[in-house]
Amino acid sequence: GAGVSQSPRYKVTKRGQDVALRCDPISGHVSLYWYRQALGQGPEFLTYFNYEAQQDKSGLPNDRFSAERPEGSISTLTIQRTEQRDSAMYRCASSPGPGRGYTFGSGTRLTVV
Amino acid sequence: AQKVTQAQTEISVVEKEDVTLDCVYETRDTTYYLFWYKQPPSGELVFLIRRNSFDEQNEISGRYSWNFQKSTSSFNFTITASQVVDSAVYFCALSGGAHSGTYKYIFGTGTRLKVLA
Numbered sequence: 001g002a003g004v005s006q007s008p009r010y011k012v013t014k015r016g017q018d019v020a021l022r023c024d025p026i027s028g029h030v031s032l033y034w035y036r037q038a039l040g041q042g043p044e045f046l047t048y049f050n051y052e053a054q055q056d057k058s059g060l061p062n063d064r065f066s067a068e069r070p071e072g073s074i075s076t077l078t079i080q081r082t083e084q085r086d087s088a089m090y091r092c093a094s095s096p097g098p099g100r101g102y103t104f105g106s107g108t109r110l111t112v113v
Numbered sequence: 114a115q116k117v118t119q120a121q122t123e124i125s126v127v128e129k130e131d132v133t134l135d136c137v138y139e140t141r142d143t144t145y146y147l148f149w150y151k152q153p154p155s156g157e158l159v160f161l162i163r164r165n166s167f168d169e170q171n172e173i174s175g176r177y178s179w180n181f182q183k184s185t186s187s188f189n190f191t192i193t194a195s196q197v198v199d200s201a202v203y204f205c206a207l208s209g210g211a212h213s214g215t216y217k218y219i220f221g222t223g224t225r226l227k228v229l230a
Contacts (some may be wrong), residue, residue, distance in 0.1 A: 031216065042117075042204050042220030043158070056217060091158065098216045099146065099208070104158040 004105035006092050013082055021108045025094030032075050034067055037089040050098060050102060051074060052110075062103045078108045082112045115140045117207050120219065126195050127229050134224045136205030142166075147188045148206040149182065158204070164188065195228045202226070208215035213227045 005024040013019050016032070025032050031050050035043035045059040051072040064082075068074040079086055089109050093102035116139040126132045129143045136148065149161040162172060164181055176193045188200055202225045206218040 021213055033217070034219075040222075042206075042223050043218070044220070045217035048217060059217065089156070096214075101148065101163040102218070103160065104150075107156050 004092055004094050004103050006090075006105040006108050008108060009106065010109045010111075012041060012113060014094070015083060015112055016081055018078065018080045019082055019110065021079075021090050021092075021110070023075045023092030023094075023105060025073065025075070025092070026103060028096070029094035029103075030072075031095045032069055032077070033093045033095075034077050035091045035093065035104075037107070039088075043079045043091055047111070079110075082110075084109060084112045087112045092095070115142075115145075115207055115219045116207070117205050117219050117221035119203075119205055121222050121224045122222075123225040123227065125227040125229060127152075128197060129194050131191060131193050132228075134192075134194050134203050134226065135206075136188045136190065136221060138186050138188065138205070138207045140186075140207060140209070141211050144209075146208045149179065149190050150204045150206065150220075150224070152202040152204065154201070161190075175203070179202065192226075195226075197228050197230050200226060200228045 007022045015071040033048040037043040043070045045058055047057040047067050049056055049069040052069050067077045089107045091104050091107040093104040095102045118137045145166045147164045151159040169181050178191045180189045202223045203219045204223045208216050208218045
């Protein structure tokens, strides 16, 4: 596609529910990144992939968070047993390769009530 | 450890004034990249510039200019003749090079720029 597409745009979920956030990167982009941005803060790194391989997951806060990119294109970030502190904007970005500038998606605003 | 500091939380200027946004970084990497992003009120993150650590030339793009100084670990951003449309939060970011094995960005906390008509 022309840009990085994320869905849903907004997600409200009850505490304890699982959520899956989807990212469709720019066609042909090898690298895909997930970030989380709390209100009034800069984005914080969660994880990144080159093709289907998860290269770095050091930013995932705990084992309730996981991500996959099984075919090297679309990626899903899953949060299990959501908690209120998980509420944030979740942003996906893609780049043509490692070290190249990112293009960010519009993000998914997650609210856990 | 890598760190980016944007000490200015919020700046207000009157239209047509020049304004400089400061960014100071810390890294032990010899090869690294620096970036600036703009986040307008609509919320998206818009890429402005990428600079690698070997290129200390200043860059100018229209009303925007960037001053990279390795000696002071700074990568400052100047908007000349500011306009109301420049009102946004601006983020500076740092990433490692190939040898570090990771390309995650470390973002600063952002500077909110308000340009008043």
